[in-house]
Amino acid sequence: MTKNTREIFVTGGAGFIGSAFIRLLLDETADCKVTNFDALTYAGNLDNLEGLDAARHRFVHGNIADAEAVHTALGENTHAIVNFAAESHVDRSIANAAEFLRTNITGTQVLLDAVRARGVKRFIQVSTDEVMGSLPENEDAFFTEESPFAPNSPYAASKAAAEHLVRAAHHTFGLDTVVTRCGNNYGPRQFPEKFLPLAISNALKDESIPVYGDGGNVRDWIYVDDHCRAILLALEKGRPGAVYNVGARNEHHNIDVVGSLLNTLGKPRSLIRFVKDRPGHDRRYAIDPLLIECELGWRPRETWETGLQKTIQWYQQNSRWLERTRSGAYKDYYRKQYGTEVAAT
Numbered sequence: 001m002t003k004n005t006r007e008i009f010v011t012g013g014a015g016f017i018g019s020a021f022i023r024l025l026l027d028e029t030a031d032c033k034v035t036n037f038d039a040l041t042y043a044g045n046l047d048n049l050e051g052l053d054a055a056r057h058r059f060v061h062g063n064i065a066d067a068e069a070v071h072t073a074l075g076e077n078t079h080a081i082v083n084f085a086a087e088s089h090v091d092r093s094i095a096n097a098a099e100f101l102r103t104n105i106t107g108t109q110v111l112l113d114a115v116r117a118r119g120v121k122r123f124i125q126v127s128t129d130e131v132m133g134s135l136p137e138n139e140d141a142f143f144t145e146e147s148p149f150a151p152n153s154p155y156a157a158s159k160a161a162a163e164h165l166v167r168a169a170h171h172t173f174g175l176d177t178v179v180t181r182c183g184n185n186y187g188p189r190q191f192p193e194k195f196l197p198l199a200i201s202n203a204l205k206d207e208s209i210p211v212y213g214d215g216g217n218v219r220d221w222i223y224v225d226d227h228c229r230a231i232l233l234a235l236e237k238g239r240p241g242a243v244y245n246v247g248a249r250n251e252h253h254n255i256d257v258v259g260s261l262l263n264t265l266g267k268p269r270s271l272i273r274f275v276k277d278r279p280g281h282d283r284r285y286a287i288d289p290l291l292i293e294c295e296l297g298w299r300p301r302e303t304w305e306t307g308l309q310k311t312i313q314w315y316q317q318n319s320r321w322l323e324r325t326r327s328g329a330y331k332d333y334y335r336k337q338y339g340t341e342v343a344a345t
């Protein structure tokens with residue numbers, strides 16, 4: 001490491017996407033080291049950091065809504081903050097929004113204040129397509145960077161509020177900020193409350209797979225490393241103040257996602273269990289990624305087939321990871337959300 005080594009402060013780096021980003025950053029850049037600042041909520045998992053080079057990765061346990069903790073952890077010459085830390089699950093936000101407001105809104109403002117106070121050069125906000133609400137079905141409509149905000153869940157509303165704060169910090173104080181808005185990620189190490197890892201882990205145990213409503217909702221799926229490559233490009237080359245939509249042009253109905261999964265695993269369709277719909281369930285997300293493709297030259301590397309295959313294989317080969325995440329508080333969450341017990345491990 002030289003005196004030119006860039007210090008990158010990653011928040012939420014013990015979670016699904018943050019940990020994948022840190023792996024990619026350390027693999028693909030030689031001049032960066034990382035401070036990984038994470039509160040280790042139920043979704044944060046130190047197992048996700050296994051194998052990272054200790055000389056280039058420092059873990060700090062802390063909450064982004066705690067200004068003192070953030071200031072203490074920030075190095076003297078932090079080059080950039082990349083903000084992944086969030087409460088991220090729509091169903092939990094419907095059950096109780098309080099932590100979503102504290103982490104996703106207050107936490108983001110605390111980080112922006114720190115950027116300003118400490119002269120951090122760049123701030124990347126990892127946002128979501130959900131800030132733009134729901135698209136009509138069967139229409140040639142896509143989210144662009146100009147689509148109006150129309151968040152429909154407390155989660156989406158808190159992420160929209162965070163984006164407004166980032167925009168205001170750029171406009172008022174001239175902070176160098178970039179926002180990325182991505183669709184539904186899938187891949188290794190995703191907490192099994194989210195649809196795909198929940199479906200995979202249930203199928204592997206011959207346990208029923210809960211599908212909300214009629215299963216006709218559409219999501220635009222992207223392999224996690226492709227999302228992380230987009231964030232890395234935004235960090236390195238993004239235009240100050242820009243927003244980039246990130247998507248792999250990969251829309252699928254939920255019921256077809258489960259169908260592909262069951263086919264690949266050789267499991268019967270009788271495992272599908274239609275359950276009561278999510279209140280306010282967004283019908284369709286679909287992203288137009290033209291801006292990031294043209295401006296930053298981003299392209300996804302995985303197809304749906306290769307990404308799904310890799311993902312399923314990872315969960316098959318990492319049963320210990322899955323068993324640990326499905327123990328403890330997860331069992332209470334599952335019982336409350338689905339009215340049944342999670343299968344014994």
Ligand code: NAD
Pocket residue numbers: 011012013014015016017018037038039040041042043044045062063064065083084085086087088089102103107126127128129159181182183184185186190191
């Ligand atoms: P995740 O729930 O797997 O991980 C979140 C991480 O943030 C965990 O490690 C958790 O411990 C940490 N965290 C939570 N509150 C914190 C706080 N107050 N202070 C510090 N750390 C805290 O989430 P994810 O799926 O990896 O998502 C990461 C980011 O990407 C989020 O901002 C999310 O809104 C955004 N995003 C996710 C998706 C997706 O499909 N998962 C899509 C688009 C955008």
Ligand code: TYD
Pocket residue numbers: 089090091184193194195196198210211212213217218219254278
């Ligand atoms: P999810 O992974 O929660 O992501 P998001 O709500 O942010 O898109 O859900 C993806 C889709 O799968 C969404 O349409 C809701 C649906 N879903 C189910 O049908 N059953 C489930 O048990 C879960 C968690 C989600």
